[in-house]
Amino acid sequence: MQEKTIPYKIYLEEEEMPKAWYNLRADMINKPAPLLNPATKQPMTAEDLAPVFCDELIAQELDETTPFIPIPDEIREFYKMYRPSPLVRAYCLEKKLQTPAKIYYKFEGNNTSGSHKLNSAIAQAYYAKKQGLKGVTTETGAGQWGTALSMACSYFDLDCKVYMVKVSYEQKPFRREVMRTYGASVVPSPSETTEIGKKILADHPGTTGSLGCAISEAVEVATKNPGYRYVLGSVLNQVMLHQSVIGLETKTALDKYGIKPDIIIGCAGGGSNLGGLIAPFMGEKIKGNADYRIIAVEPASCPSFTRGTYAYDFCDTGMICPLAKMYTLGSGFIPSPNHAGGLRFHGMSSTLSQLYDDKLMEAVSVEQTEVFEAAEQFARVEGILPAPESSHAIKVAIDEAMKCKETGEEKTIVFGLTGTGYFDMFAYERFNDGKMTDYIPTDEEIAASIATLPQI
Amino acid sequence: MQEKTIPYKIYLEEEEMPKAWYNLRADMINKPAPLLNPATKQPMTAEDLAPVFCDELIAQELDETTPFIPIPDEIREFYKMYRPSPLVRAYCLEKKLQTPAKIYYKFEGNNTSGSHKLNSAIAQAYYAKKQGLKGVTTETGAGQWGTALSMACSYFDLDCKVYMVKVSYEQKPFRREVMRTYGASVVPSPSETTEIGKKILADHPGTTGSLGCAISEAVEVATKNPGYRYVLGSVLNQVMLHQSVIGLETKTALDKYGIKPDIIIGCAGGGSNLGGLIAPFMGEKIKGNADYRIIAVEPASCPSFTRGTYAYDFCDTGMICPLAKMYTLGSGFIPSPNHAGGLRFHGMSSTLSQLYDDKLMEAVSVEQTEVFEAAEQFARVEGILPAPESSHAIKVAIDEAMKCKETGEEKTIVFGLTGTGYFDMFAYERFNDGKMTDYIPTDEEIAASIATLPQI
Numbered sequence: 001m002q003e004k005t006i007p008y009k010i011y012l013e014e015e016e017m018p019k020a021w022y023n024l025r026a027d028m029i030n031k032p033a034p035l036l037n038p039a040t041k042q043p044m045t046a047e048d049l050a051p052v053f054c055d056e057l058i059a060q061e062l063d064e065t066t067p068f069i070p071i072p073d074e075i076r077e078f079y080k081m082y083r084p085s086p087l088v089r090a091y092c093l094e095k096k097l098q099t100p101a102k103i104y105y106k107f108e109g110n111n112t113s114g115s116h117k118l119n120s121a122i123a124q125a126y127y128a129k130k131q132g133l134k135g136v137t138t139e140t141g142a143g144q145w146g147t148a149l150s151m152a153c154s155y156f157d158l159d160c161k162v163y164m165v166k167v168s169y170e171q172k173p174f175r176r177e178v179m180r181t182y183g184a185s186v187v188p189s190p191s192e193t194t195e196i197g198k199k200i201l202a203d204h205p206g207t208t209g210s211l212g213c214a215i216s217e218a219v220e221v222a223t224k225n226p227g228y229r230y231v232l233g234s235v236l237n238q239v240m241l242h243q244s245v246i247g248l249e250t251k252t253a254l255d256k257y258g259i260k261p262d263i264i265i266g267c268a269g270g271g272s273n274l275g276g277l278i279a280p281f282m283g284e285k286i287k288g289n290a291d292y293r294i295i296a297v298e299p300a301s302c303p304s305f306t307r308g309t310y311a312y313d314f315c316d317t318g319m320i321c322p323l324a325k326m327y328t329l330g331s332g333f334i335p336s337p338n339h340a341g342g343l344r345f346h347g348m349s350s351t352l353s354q355l356y357d358d359k360l361m362e363a364v365s366v367e368q369t370e371v372f373e374a375a376e377q378f379a380r381v382e383g384i385l386p387a388p389e390s391s392h393a394i395k396v397a398i399d400e401a402m403k404c405k406e407t408g409e410e411k412t413i414v415f416g417l418t419g420t421g422y423f424d425m426f427a428y429e430r431f432n433d434g435k436m437t438d439y440i441p442t443d444e445e446i447a448a449s450i451a452t453l454p455q456i
Numbered sequence: 457m458q459e460k461t462i463p464y465k466i467y468l469e470e471e472e473m474p475k476a477w478y479n480l481r482a483d484m485i486n487k488p489a490p491l492l493n494p495a496t497k498q499p500m501t502a503e504d505l506a507p508v509f510c511d512e513l514i515a516q517e518l519d520e521t522t523p524f525i526p527i528p529d530e531i532r533e534f535y536k537m538y539r540p541s542p543l544v545r546a547y548c549l550e551k552k553l554q555t556p557a558k559i560y561y562k563f564e565g566n567n568t569s570g571s572h573k574l575n576s577a578i579a580q581a582y583y584a585k586k587q588g589l590k591g592v593t594t595e596t597g598a599g600q601w602g603t604a605l606s607m608a609c610s611y612f613d614l615d616c617k618v619y620m621v622k623v624s625y626e627q628k629p630f631r632r633e634v635m636r637t638y639g640a641s642v643v644p645s646p647s648e649t650t651e652i653g654k655k656i657l658a659d660h661p662g663t664t665g666s667l668g669c670a671i672s673e674a675v676e677v678a679t680k681n682p683g684y685r686y687v688l689g690s691v692l693n694q695v696m697l698h699q700s701v702i703g704l705e706t707k708t709a710l711d712k713y714g715i716k717p718d719i720i721i722g723c724a725g726g727g728s729n730l731g732g733l734i735a736p737f738m739g740e741k742i743k744g745n746a747d748y749r750i751i752a753v754e755p756a757s758c759p760s761f762t763r764g765t766y767a768y769d770f771c772d773t774g775m776i777c778p779l780a781k782m783y784t785l786g787s788g789f790i791p792s793p794n795h796a797g798g799l800r801f802h803g804m805s806s807t808l809s810q811l812y813d814d815k816l817m818e819a820v821s822v823e824q825t826e827v828f829e830a831a832e833q834f835a836r837v838e839g840i841l842p843a844p845e846s847s848h849a850i851k852v853a854i855d856e857a858m859k860c861k862e863t864g865e866e867k868t869i870v871f872g873l874t875g876t877g878y879f880d881m882f883a884y885e886r887f888n889d890g891k892m893t894d895y896i897p898t899d900e901e902i903a904a905s906i907a908t909l910p911q912i
Contacts, residue, residue: 007469007470007536008470008536008537009536011467013463014463014464080463080464080465081464081548081838081839082839092537092611110566111839111840112835112839112840112841112876112878114878151839154836155548155836155837155839173881173882173885174630174878174881177881177882177884177885177888178841178878178881178884180884180885180888181832181835181841181884181887181888182835182836183836376637379568379637379638380610380611380638380639381611382537383537383538383567383568383607383611384567384568385568385634385637420568422570422630422634422878422879423878425629425630425633425634426629426633428633428634428636428637429629429633429636431637432633432636432637
């Protein structure tokens with residue numbers, strides 16, 4: 001097909017949307033290591049997980065043999081409200097860079113949650129509803145996941161309790177109010193509503209909270225209240241599974257126009273977006289049917305892949321969740337507070353960690369000032385104001401496109417634009433004012449944090 | 457065609473996008489009254505307007521005979537970055553309301569400016585660039601128009617000076633930062649950068665500014681600086697012309713599926729969205745080729761159509777702009793500050809005013825608490841968090857759908873969803889907290905304001 005026929009935005013038809021999620025683990029030769037019970041250090045069983053997670057989600061979490069898992073009709077109906085998301089040809093960015101590279105991005109920001117998080121939130125809410133539960137609990141930092149979950153729960157008429165890190169609750173009132181508009185109850189954490197919250201408040205009066213504390217509160221409420229379960233927006237296998245809808249749509253759109261990508265780029269915090277975007281491409285690569293360079297981009301302030309170690313660690317700072325084998329900086333690692341966006345998780349999805357260890361993908365880290373420079377450049381020519389997280393991928397996509405300019409290679413670059421930056425304007429303000437700074441942890445800091453890893 | 461084939465979102469192909477704007481005035485039997493020179497009270501000529509507006513835009517402003525004006529290729533390229541916008545079938549809202557009505561909305565919020573304003577901003581920036589100008593000036597209140605204009609100017613590498621009402625500049629920092637990210641200089645008004653600003657600051661130290669003052673400053677800067685012109689985001693004929701892209705796309709999408717609307721609904725402040733949405737439908741209605749109920753929805757706190765008078769009035773509170781014949785509450789009318797959204801303009805586009813006077817369309821006013829109730833209901837089932845302005849149309853669309861439920865009629869309702877509410881979360885917070893109140897001006901207040909109309 002002639003290139004001139006490629007539109008700015010490739011939208012699939014509704015009937016071209018995926019009817020099943022793709023479970024990459026089924027095609028992996030080296031499977032990701034299992035979650036371990038923190039008490040026994042044995043692999044977690046469905047029974048171990050049942051008090052915390054929904055039954056069907058546990059089955060998905062533990063399933064490493066079924067390659068395709070049908071998407072229930074009710075979820076596909078919801079997907080139709082905001083999907084298919086466009087695969088955009090970045091003609092204006094290419095022109096601005098004067099690069100021979102062809103740049104595409106899969107844009108997941110055209111929904112009120114502002115990011116790809118909704119893809120898994122609606123699935124998790126659906127299975128909770130199907131199980132006859134009353135509601136779900138979760139934690140949220142900046143609020144993207146909490147927003148997505150409250151939208152999903154509102155749709156299925158499920159109660160939604162969000163424990164929001166207190167400092168964010170106070171400093172980011174906009175996302176809090178979006179969640180409330182969708183009917184969620186949003187509690188600043190630590191709170192008096194849980195035993196762990198009370199204890200933390202007693203021990204540390206005036207604390208502004210942490211994600212680890214919020215997780216502990218959300219899990220406590222889920223396990224103590226009949227009819228409630230806890231849900232999580234990243235890291236887990238089930239989340240990667242749901243997010244495969246991103247990659248499946250991307251691949252269908254590319255195939256439709258006969259486009260074969262050379263490089264696939266995504267930002268990586270816990271790995272939900274990257275894992276979803278690359279899933280079908282990685283599947284081909286593992287089977288030897290295609291070769292792609294796949295690049296994970298992480299912040300230099302929280303460099304799990306590039307400077308972490310591959311070992312069993314706690315997923316939460318409170319050390320109450322199962323142990324996962326992953327690239328990690330240690331569960332006590334706290335990224336510099338001056339870091340503007342998300343991607344602050346100390347570890348990484350077990351699936352992506354295994355793929356990285358098997359050298360099936362690369363990783364690079366970038367500093368936030370250069371990330372915001374890339375974000376501004378992108379916004380000015382492509383129109384979309386990107387989320388700081390997504391802008392990590394933009395930065396590396398531009399870098400790769402500039403390499404093509406030097407070599408004259410017409411490579412095809414695809415990156416994931418996970419969301420919009422409308423609720424991140426304080427960070428943009430700092431950048432606009434020239435007050436943004438970078439922070440790179442020292443080798444000693446990382447070594448000290450890694451030294452605290454549990455002995456498995 | 458069978459209804460079951462109608463997708464949730466109807467996206468046109470790129471080649472189906474309009475190649476010309478539709479100039480409704482060419483088909484109007486009673487033309488809108490001309491702008492008058494405030495000094496001479498004679499119709500404004502192109503020469504009168506030349507110091508303030510770009511030449512090509514003046515030609516469009518005064519053209520009431522050419523029905524279709526080609527959209528330049530450069531503008532169509534930009535449109536392709538964020539258009540076509542989807543025409544959405546509100547299946548979930550219909551189900552929630554249990555109405556036999558079929559509800560569609562044209563969603564203009566999927567771009568970083570968050571609204572339809574970008575449709576005219578890019579056209580105005582293009583003609584300024586084509587004329588070889590250095591830049592443009594404008595005013596902005598809440599910031600939607602200023603954001604759209606800064607995106608457009610960034611694309612064409614034009615300087616953009618935005619005078620932002622000081623109270624908004626301070627209380628709405630997010631939109632200000634979006635504008636700055638796009639390279640605009642944003643000045644809180646009144647400022648020391650203009651004569652009129654200095655005078656106002658001397659007379660009223662500590663003032664938080666007004667839209668009228670910001671207009672005066674922007675016009676002063678445009679007329680005093682060689683290579684600059686002033687641009688405006690609503691009310692003018694040229695803006696209605698550019699916004700016709702909304703209605704043209706809507707009609708093409710409906711025609712493609714053989715859908716004939718019974719009722720078309722839009723919110724109305726200055727009229728840019730409503731005028732654009734209804735243009736091709738009104739053209740058919742005027743020619744007797746179709747009949748549609750067309751409903752303008754305005755806030756009860758600023759009811760130009762439903763309680764104003766049809767007369768010549770100033771468009772700005774500073775009384776420096778041309779006089780327009782329109783439904784107006786008087787240029788001194790200040791809507792209650794407790795009103796949350798836009799739609800605060802005292803007058804209305806001359807074109808829409810003439811159509812309303814000719815009884816070709818209806819108007820209703822609604823109170824803001826019921827508007828936010830409709831917004832919340834819509835957000836929870838359709839996913840999109842709507843702008844307060846757009847939610848006025850949602851409210852009346854729901855009302856009409858509920859009437860269908862009573863009568864059993866299967867009417868087809870189309871409304872304009874002009875934008876998203878991401879930068880309006882303070883208003884949503886007030887609503888979520890149960891602290892939103894309504895305000896309806898008394899007859900005496902309106903009579904007193906109308907009594908100050910200029911004598912023509």
